Amino acid sequence: MTKTKWAVTAATLGALLLAGNAIAADKKVVAVSIPAADHGWTSGIVYHAQAAAKEINAAFPNVEVVVKTSPSAAAQVSALEDLSAGRKLDALVILPHTSEELTMPVKAVKEGGTFITVVDRGLNDPAIQDLYLAGDNIAVGKNTAKFLVDKLGGKGNLVVLRGIPTVIDDERIQGFKDGIAGSDLKILDIQYANWNSDDAFKLMQDYLAKYPQIDAVWANDDDMLLGVLEAIKQSSRTEIKYALGGNGMKEIIKKVIDGDAMTPVETPYPPSMIKTAIYMTVANLIGQAPIRGVVKLDAPLITKDNAAEYYFPDSPF
Amino acid sequence: MSVATTEPGRLERDRDFNFNWAAAGPFLALLVLLAIGFVINPDFLSATNLSNVITRSAFIAIIAVGATFVISSGGLDLSVGSMAAFITGITIMCMNMMVPNVGLWSIPAGMAIAVLAGIACGLVNGVIVTVGKIEPFIATLGTMGIFRALITYMSDGGTIPIDRTLREAYRPVYFGTVAGIPLPILISLAVAALGAFILYKTKYGRQCAAAGANEDVARYSGISIIRTRTIAYVIQGACVAIAAICYVPRLGAATPTTGVLWELQVITAVVIGGTALRGGKGRIWGTVAGAVILELIANLMVLSDFVSEYLVAAVQGVIIIIAMLIQRFSK
Numbered sequence: 165m166t167k168t169k170w171a172v173t174a175a176t177l178g179a180l181l182l183a184g185n186a187i188a189a190d191k192k193v194v195a196v197s198i199p200a201a202d203h204g205w206t207s208g209i210v211y212h213a214q215a216a217a218k219e220i221n222a223a224f225p226n227v228e229v230v231v232k233t234s235p236s237a238a239a240q241v242s243a244l245e246d247l248s249a250g251r252k253l254d255a256l257v258i259l260p261h262t263s264e265e266l267t268m269p270v271k272a273v274k275e276g277g278t279f280i281t282v283v284d285r286g287l288n289d290p291a292i293q294d295l296y297l298a299g300d301n302i303a304v305g306k307n308t309a310k311f312l313v314d315k316l317g318g319k320g321n322l323v324v325l326r327g328i329p330t331v332i333d334d335e336r337i338q339g340f341k342d343g344i345a346g347s348d349l350k351i352l353d354i355q356y357a358n359w360n361s362d363d364a365f366k367l368m369q370d371y372l373a374k375y376p377q378i379d380a381v382w383a384n385d386d387d388m389l390l391g392v393l394e395a396i397k398q399s400s401r402t403e404i405k406y407a408l409g410g411n412g413m414k415e416i417i418k419k420v421i422d423g424d425a426m427t428p429v430e431t432p433y434p435p436s437m438i439k440t441a442i443y444m445t446v447a448n449l450i451g452q453a454p455i456r457g458v459v460k461l462d463a464p465l466i467t468k469d470n471a472a473e474y475y476f477p478d479s480p481f
Numbered sequence: 482m483s484v485a486t487t488e489p490g491r492l493e494r495d496r497d498f499n500f501n502w503a504a505a506g507p508f509l510a511l512l513v514l515l516a517i518g519f520v521i522n523p524d525f526l527s528a529t530n531l532s533n534v535i536t537r538s539a540f541i542a543i544i545a546v547g548a549t550f551v552i553s554s555g556g557l558d559l560s561v562g563s564m565a566a567f568i569t570g571i572t573i574m575c576m577n578m579m580v581p582n583v584g585l586w587s588i589p590a591g592m593a594i595a596v597l598a599g600i601a602c603g604l605v606n607g608v609i610v611t612v613g614k615i616e617p618f619i620a621t622l623g624t625m626g627i628f629r630a631l632i633t634y635m636s637d638g639g640t641i642p643i644d645r646t647l648r649e650a651y652r653p654v655y656f657g658t659v660a661g662i663p664l665p666i667l668i669s670l671a672v673a674a675l676g677a678f679i680l681y682k683t684k685y686g687r688q689c690a691a692a693g694a695n696e697d698v699a700r701y702s703g704i705s706i707i708r709t710r711t712i713a714y715v716i717q718g719a720c721v722a723i724a725a726i727c728y729v730p731r732l733g734a735a736t737p738t739t740g741v742l743w744e745l746q747v748i749t750a751v752v753i754g755g756t757a758l759r760g761g762k763g764r765i766w767g768t769v770a771g772a773v774i775l776e777l778i779a780n781l782m783v784l785s786d787f788v789s790e791y792l793v794a795a796v797q798g799v800i801i802i803i804a805m806l807i808q809r810f811s812k
């Protein structure tokens with residue numbers, strides 16, 4: 165652990181030195197500004213951004229990708245100023261902490277002639293972005309719902325765990341409700357568990373105490389699914405056929421690969437989307453591949469057949 | 482209060498008369514809550530539900546026993562939630578590291594490391610507050626951030642899972658029962674009993690209350706405020722470690738979101754239990770009742786059907802305030 169940390173520190177220092185040389189050698193500079201890792205999903209973002217930077221820097225000697233993580237919106241604004249102060253940025257790939265606070269600072273960077281790629285969370289003014297790339301939260305809910313409708317024969321009792329009151333959460337729940345509309349699947353209960361394993365564990369215990377017959381559980385995030393599975397295991401209840409999550413955590417994808425009976429599928433809202441965005445931006449910069457526009461990654465059902473594509477055993481998420 | 486201090490005789494009488502009622506307050510609130518719960522949903526009083534709820538209140542109860550010492554001695558500790566996550570992380574990493582060499586012995590060894598880490602963390606808090614003379618609120622706000630950052634760093638923002646070979650062997654510490662009673666409940670009762678003994682029956686316990694009631698008077702009576710408060714923080718650290726030991730087997734992992742906001746639940750449990758936030762008198766058993774009350778309220782929100790999921794937090798707040806009022810006016 166310590167060794168790898170040192171290696172990372174050394175690599176970062178190395179990258180900084182190289183970045184210094186980059187200006188001298190007239191390299192194309194791509195800055196990547198992302199939130200610091202504070203929970204599973206953002207830790208995946210950091211992992212994939214650093215992986216992309218490493219791969220691209222190795223493959224294209226005339227491109228320098230610099231990754232900067234920030235623990236808060238205010239820190240991200242400062243980071244943007246620092247990144248653009250010393251040199252000309254050819255492109256900026258940004259996953260904003262908040263739309264409101266980052267809109268004007270990103271606009272300022274753009275006015276310096278930088279290509280802007282926005283990932284996941286949009287800015288208040290869409291005119292600023294050259295490329296916008298995000299996942300599909302509605303599809304996360306909808307595809308999961310369709311799977312359940314199909315497998316349960318259109319009939320059964322469901323309980324749902326939702327995250328923190330946000331647009332992401334609302335969209336997933338909306339997609340799920342749309343997905344089961346018209347079937348005889350019934351949502352017995354729906355409560356917030358804050359995208360937190362412990363809260364989900366407690367909530368699932370309570371659901372189990374409250375409802376004698378539950379056919380399937382949907383936790384709209386994999387952290388919560390871990391708590392749900394533990395509560396089901398403890399209860400020794402056998403009528404629950406499916407417990408599904410969402411996001412693409414490696415532990416859950418591994419279950420899908422192993423053919424787990426209770427969690428046979430998964431829907432992605434993968435942090436690897438930052439990697440997709442960085443690669444596309446670089447393709448535009450050096451390969452002259454036009455990429456302006458809006459890209460929405462679908463959330464296809466991950467099954468045993470395609471799980472390998474979404475499995476990153478070395479990622480922390 | 483100011484009137485009472487000028488009439489020592491009356492203060493004594495008041496205290497004797499108040500003692501039983503004030504101490505019974507949290508238990509009264511607990512009974513009322515159980516009765517309301519049963520009316521709303523009879524499943525509420527089922528053995529499985531109650532055992533689930535009391536078991537999961539164990540972490541907060543154990544940590545809150547320590548907090549009773551800190552608060553009654555005139556301190557405050559905001560770092561307990563982060564500290565719990567940090568110790569959980571250290572414990573799992575040490576256990577995983579030791580597995581190849583010592584096998585299942587790494588579980589008790591890891592537990593010992595957890596306790597040592599807890600004591601060390603508590604000592605750091607205590608020394609900053611007492612020797613460094615920093616306000617407890619600020620000092621522990623600082624260490625709260627430090628512990629949280631350390632667990633995030635150790636886990637790279639993701640999870641630190643326990644080794645698969647240990648998972649099943651360690652599981653009974655949370656999920657196991659002795660004579661039908663879940664182990665975490667027994668552990669928290671043992672911690673509370675020990676805490677009650679120390680606080681009520683030992684010299685240190687009386688020094689603790691004296692330091693919290695009036696620092697100057699305590700100092701003139703020859704009590705070392707530094708020593709007394711530092712020990713209170715060390716006790717708090719040890720309690721957090723015990724809670725962490727019970728917590729690890731539940732989900733088998735530490736994450737940067739482990740123990741988030743536990744400090745507020747702990748402080749609420751202590752205050753609901755009848756301990757004054759400004760220090761002085763501590764009530765260990767009231768604290769335990771307070772922790773159970775908090776968990777019961779959350780449970781009741783899910784089991785009842787008439788609270789919108791959007792309003793749960795508001796209703797919880799109202800119930801906590803009503804519980805405090807019941808206590809206040811039952812004197």
